[in-house]
Amino acid sequence: MSPKLDLLAAFAGVARALGNAHRLDLLEHLAQGDRSVEALADKAGLTVANTSQHLQALRRAGLVLGTRRGKQVIYRLSADDVLDLVAALRTVGERHATGVRRVVDDYFHARDALDAVSFAALRERLDDGLVTLIDVRPADEFADGHVPGAVNIPLAELEARLGDLPGRTEIVAYCRGPWCVLAFEAVALLREKGRSAHRLEGGLPEWRRAGLDLATGHAQ
Amino acid sequence: MSPKLDLLAAFAGVARALGNAHRLDLLEHLAQGDRSVEALADKAGLTVANTSQHLQALRRAGLVLGTRRGKQVIYRLSADDVLDLVAALRTVGERHATGVRRVVDDYFHARDALDAVSFAALRERLDDGLVTLIDVRPADEFADGHVPGAVNIPLAELEARLGDLPGRTEIVAYCRGPWCVLAFEAVALLREKGRSAHRLEGGLPEWRRAGLDLATGHAQ
DNA sequence: CAATCATTCAAGACAACTCTTGAATGTAAG
DNA sequence: CTTACATTCAAGAGTTGTCTTGAATGATTG
Structure with missing residues (x-):
């Protein structure tokens, strides 16, 4: 050849x-x-x-x-x-209507769930105490590394622990990546319960890739 | 599913x-x-x-x-x-020794051919008249768009047109992309003939993607 | 409308991928 | 050295991708 x-x-x-x-x-x-x-x-x-x-x-x-x-x-x-490559793949894939969009529409019935909070906006509002950040991944992944200030509430426990969340603040949820289903479902559940909730624009790998600080261990 | x-x-x-x-x-x-x-x-x-x-x-x-x-x-x-995605694919692929490196070594016997001239360095030296920039793609692709200041010498004609090239200047060759074979072969041929030659770090698509000017038509 | 040309479709042969099952390898612990 | 365990290997059935060939479609031209 x-x-x-x-x-x-x-x-x-x-x-x-x-x-x-x-x-x-x-x-x-x-x-x-x-x-x-x-x-x-x-x-x-x-x-x-x-x-x-x-x-x-x-x-x-x-x-x-x-x-x-x-x-x-x-x-x-x-x-x-490798993360950059997968991110580029996602970017191209998101544009292709007959693939990704249809899946999101079918399963989440929530185009509005697509608008996500940027890292910069999160940091600002987190400092001001305006938002509660929740990490909805399983506890072991949280322990491996998470966004500083985040509270770990695995998706399975979210409904039972709704009372743990401060009443007035907006809630931002993140998980494994931009299209991780956990955060989508968390936002859907929270909105159903009358809370103001948004996804973070990326998950933990994207946060780390952006050169931002990490916390580790079982805190919170 | x-x-x-x-x-x-x-x-x-x-x-x-x-x-x-x-x-x-x-x-x-x-x-x-x-x-x-x-x-x-x-x-x-x-x-x-x-x-x-x-x-x-x-x-x-x-x-x-x-x-x-x-x-x-x-x-x-x-x-x-799409160009970004292919570029990300190339970046990851380049790291993987048993694929790309071996091919380059086998066919080009020229690790030194790997070091390429950056766009910034080219523009500087081109302004100073220190380099001759040649576009070694076929004439029809050159006409569709090329780097301003480049001379079109399709690879097949390069050997016959060596005399057209200024004697003293360094030669920089580009073609369709970072791994387009045409520029590799052009550099190899020029070096064989005793000329100082390098590849450009990217081809025409990368130049355009970087937001740099294009020229069109059959000039030169 | 018949002829021509660029592209697409359809069918078939062959190769590659995917998952399962059960055995084999290599390491650690008793 | 035997046992237990994590991982890998090997074989097989079913599916999917690739290329070729020849026919079908769609649009222009005379």
Whole structure:
């Protein structure tokens, strides 16, 4: 084959590695923090063997790296530019009406849920005490790293803990990324209960990628 | 399926559309300017029917748009963010040793050919008359748009037209993109002939995407 | 309206991807 | 050294992508 097509085939291989919903899901989970195969299989709802094979596809493409630690293999994103690539994919995908928009309309019946709060706006209003920021991911992911000032209320517990939220403030919810379903559902639930709620424009990986501070541990 | 996986499947579909060397090639050609199916088939070295099918795959993914004009259908990139996506793909791909680097080493035997001249450095030295900028793409692509001050010397004619080039100046060559083979081969040929030559860091699409001026027509 | 041309469609052969199952490997602990 | 455990490998069935060939569609031209 020609050198030109060889080069393009190498890039195409990276693209093909992104061309599967489960693998994109695994990348989103890895963006929350490094994980073992079993942990990823659990989060993604796949069998261990299948997860392992997907991870190897991602590794062949240079998107993730695996390191043995004891009897586990810990996978991690190979570099931050992987997040940029997925973000670029999302940007193009969002424009394509017959894909993303339809899904959002069908499942969330909420075009208004699309308008999100920017990082800059959040920081300003958080400093002024005007908003309550909630992290609706599971506790383990929160502990791995979260936005300073955020309260961890996993989506499953949100309804039961509505009373914990200050009465007057606006609520901003975030989770794993710009299209993570948890924050969408949290906002929908909160609005149903009469609260003023918005999504944050990105999740934890985007916050970190923007060079902003992180907090760790089980605080709050 | 869950809404989450539906969303990811939509993004994965876009990625799969990028997961073929010929389709990446077609996108690079479309980045030079809008083209008919037959023109693209000719440039990419594919049959018309096959080109049509690849273009439809790209269109389904929202990457390109087709408009009928007379008896032809003219395809174009759907938006500039497609260039950003391909650029992000290239960035990640470049890091992955076993793909890109090996191809470059094998075919070009020239790691030093990798260091490219930045747009900023080019403009400075071009103003000072220190470099000759050559566009080694075919004449029709040059006519569609080129970097102001560039001389069009298609790669096939380069050896015959060496005498046209000023003797003392350094030569900078560009073509269709950061990994377009034409500029690599032009630099290799020029160095073989004892000239000081470098690639430009990007091709015409990157120049345009950076918001820099374009010239059109057959001048020079 | 018949002829021509660019593009798209349809069908078929072949290759690649995806998931499951069960076995194999490699590491740690008893 | 045996056992237990996390991960990977291997084989197989079903699905999807790719390219070729020849026909069909849609638009212009004489």
